[in-house]
Amino acid sequence: MLRSIAAKIINNGIEDAQRSGSIPPDARLNFIIETPREEGFGDYSTNVAFILAPQLKKKPLDIANMLVERMQGSDLCQSVAVAGAGFINFSLRGALWQQLLKDTASKGIESLYPNVGGGRKVLIEFVSANPTGPLHIGHGRGAAVGDVLANLLRKTGHTVGREYYINDAGRxxxxxxxxxxxxxxxxxxxxxxxxxxxxxxxxxxxxxxxxxxxxxxxxxxxxxxxxxxxxxxxxxxxxxxxxxxxxxGVAFDNYFLESSLYASGVVDETLAILRERGIAFERDGALWFKTDLFEKDEDRVLVKSDGENTYFTSDIAYHLDKFKRSYEVLVDIWGSDHHGYIPRLRASVQALGRNKEDLRFLLIQFVTLIKDGKPVGMSTRSGEFTTLREVLDEVGRDACRYFFLMRKSDAHLEFDLDLAKKTSNENPVYYVQYAHARIESIFRNAREAGINTDDLAGADCGLLTLKEELDLIRWITRYHSVLEGAARSLEPHRVTFYLMELVGRFHSYYNKTRVLGNDAALTRARLLLMSTLQGVIRDGLGLVGVSAPEKM
RNA sequence: GCGCCUGUAGCUCAGUUGGAUAGAGCAACGGACUUCUAAUCCGUAGGUCGCACGUUCGAGUCGUGCCAGGCGCGCCA
Known part of the structure; x- marks a missing residue:
């Protein structure tokens, strides 16, 4: 994106200062560039003066002022200013943003996808509920999170497998x-x-x-x-x-049976490896796993004294099998009540000779269903749980998926059934979908007015000079860094938050500015903006697995 | 007893991996439809970021100790 241009502006300023001797040539420059959350602060902000201050033994403010003076000359720069105790805020020329919109429009939304994975193979295992009862609402949350994470990783340069594991060998x-x-x-x-x-x-x-x-x-x-x-x-x-x-709307590439681990001999192979490496040892007639070689956790039994394997053993074998299928990174999505199981599994992965970072966990916290303002009880034992199907039948797929993605996965989720059912402004799903439908409506009207909406490539983006328009462009291109952050941290919920913010700016713009006007050239430019914006909304909704309606 | 998660506006939650005057939605109050969909927008109000120390230019974010809630700690599955 334009961040590299921003970096260039700063670096030019620094090099200039180094030539004049204001900054020593060997200064450490591990500064960051960020987009300030306050819009008035400009496009980018850097803390470089704070990084240099202890090295130059000068006040950050003085360093910032010195650098700003040198950055002002750049023809890429719209404005530069010192703020706070020494932040440098600056904005790029509008033309750069306008050009970026044009590029995105012509190359497609895919050009905003960051390549985080570099083609790495990732296996996401999720749901994995045993077929002893219907899926309940908690499984639904795991399904939604796993599915969206898989979509997200695929978009960001990973080769993704989706797998459902079934303990069919147990009791x-x-x-x-x-x-x-x-x-x-x-x-x-x-x-x-x-x-x-x-x-x-x-x-x-x-x-x-x-x-x-x-x-x-x-x-x-x-x-x-x-x-x-x-x-x-x-x-x-x-x-x-x-x-x-x-x-x-959740599809798996593979349903993996525990029993197949025995049939294929991976379990035996696993035990052999652990024995050979001295990680498994005998005590009290059982075979144990020496956990504390790797993690702070107690030793665990692999083979019981009656000769039966524990679940832990199959799980190690299962993860070995995943690696053998050439997956490089494994993501396990579990209900948070299993978190106590993490240290031993993490240890086992290292016992197999892998890095502990090769196995990552996502914990799904419980869902509390709210109906008539009161929590709905649910307990598997008594059989009074709410099934995914019941919720799905009641609120529909779009609302259900969207609600599951509105929270960080390891935070409790209160799912208000009444709210999810409402087709009103209180329901956040519609806020995003409505934006998509509204834009579609603009295009319907445009076509009716005889505008050729298929050919916007020649539009003059230089006409998009309103503050709100440049701001919309910035938010469109921000899709790139949102996907990047979400993929790196395995936090798919960031996508819904981004969509809310993006769409909020659209609604505001829509109420203030007419897209279809008397000025044909301006109308075309605005249509190009709308079309690109709609593309991002559609893409984002697709990622979350929610429909993008053309009419509401 | 030990470990993990959570604690931010009345409610539900974000917070760009340590940045600036802590944000959004809902609820409350006041406004905006002869013009592309009012499922929308504009404005007002709302805070000891659980508490206390510490780390540093700078802490909601990192560390330690407490407090509160949830979950987990088997040769169970």
Missing amino acids: QIRTLGRSTFLRLKELKGETVEYPQDLYQGDYVRELARKVMDEGIAVPAGEEEAIDLLSVYASSHIMEGIKNDLREF
């Missing part, structure tokens, strides 16, 4: 089978004791009903019956999960 699915088995007996009129540690939700009754209605032949022996029902019930629930995800 949970068998517990589901047993639950279904007992509900089935109930349906047949038998009185049964239904233990607390089985799945309590009504969906188990529905599954049992389905088994009966479909006339499925259940073996007479209890264990055989449970075998069959485990498979039946879990695959049925998995279908439901995939269906919900599809409706939510």
Whole structure:
């Protein structure tokens, strides 16, 4: 972007000062250039005077004044000034911004995508709910965050895989089978004791009903019956999960089965590696992982004294498998209640010979649903949770996804169902979508007035001289650094915040300035601005997975 | 007891990785539709950034210690 020009202006000033001896040639110059949050401060701001002050043993203010004098000569610069205790604020010539708009319009929105990843392969694992019950609202949040993060990383130069991991080798699915088995007996009129540690939700009754209605032949022996029902019930629930995800707009490249780790021998390979490196050791008849070689955490069991592997072992193997599939960076998105598990997994990655930075975590905090101003209780055990589907049916996909992306993922989220349902100004989703529709409406009117809106390439952007117009251009190009920051920090929520700010400036402009006017050249220039702006809004909404309506 | 997360306007939350006079939405109050969509805009009001020290030119941001809330600490899955 234009940041490199900004850097050039400063560096020219510094070099000039160095030639005259005001700054020694060996001065350290690790200054930063930032865009001040206060608009009146100009396009860019630098702290270079503060960095030089201790080296030159001079006041920052004096250094700033000296540099400003030298920067004023630059023909790239519109204005330069010293502010505060020694900040240097400066703005670029409007023509530079106008040219940037023109470039963006002709090269497309993709030209604003930063290349953060350099083609690196990233695997994002998310949702990964076991098929023992429908997805609840918390899974939905994880799904939205993971999906948008995947979109974001792909746009910023990463090769992205999306994966859903299923613990099918453990006991949970068998517990589901047993639950279904007992509900089935109930349906047949038998009185049964239904233990607390089985799945309590009504969906188990529905599954049992389905088994009966479909006339499925259940073996007479209890264990055989449970075998069959485990498979039946879990695959049925998995279908439901995939269906919900599809409706939510989330697609996975791969559903990875825990059992496949055993079939392919990766588990054995993992244990062999850990043994060989002296990271696994025997104690009390069990095999342990020596965690504290890498992280501050307790040692953990890999193989129990009864010979069974723990989940930890499959998880290490799973991550080894991810690396073996040539993924360089792994992102695991977990419910925040699993955070205690992070140190050991981080340790295991290092045990496999990788850097701890190669595995990154995103924790998803709980969602509290608010209805009629009061929290809706939810507890998996009692079966009274709100499913993703219920929320989806109630508020729709756009509002649902947008709301999930309005918070940092590791912060609690209060999801106000009534607000999300409202088609009014209180609902932030519409604020952004409305801007898109409004611009579309301008174009409809333009075409009706006989303006050729397909051919705006020749428009004279030099006519866009209003403060608001230059400001809009700056905000459009800022998409670049927003994507960059969001991708680096794995914070997809930044995109929704940016969209709100961008669109706010549009609405304000729209109310103040007419795009379609008597001056044909000016109208064309403004249409080009609107078209580019609309492109960014559409692109941003697409990233979040929310529709960009042409009419509202 | 130990560890992680959170604490910012009445409410819900941002805060550009240490920058300037801490921001937005909602709620409240007052204005703007004969002109491209009023699902919008303009204005007013609202603060001990949980508390206290420390690090430095500079702290909502980093460190230490408290306070409050949430979560986690098994040869469970």
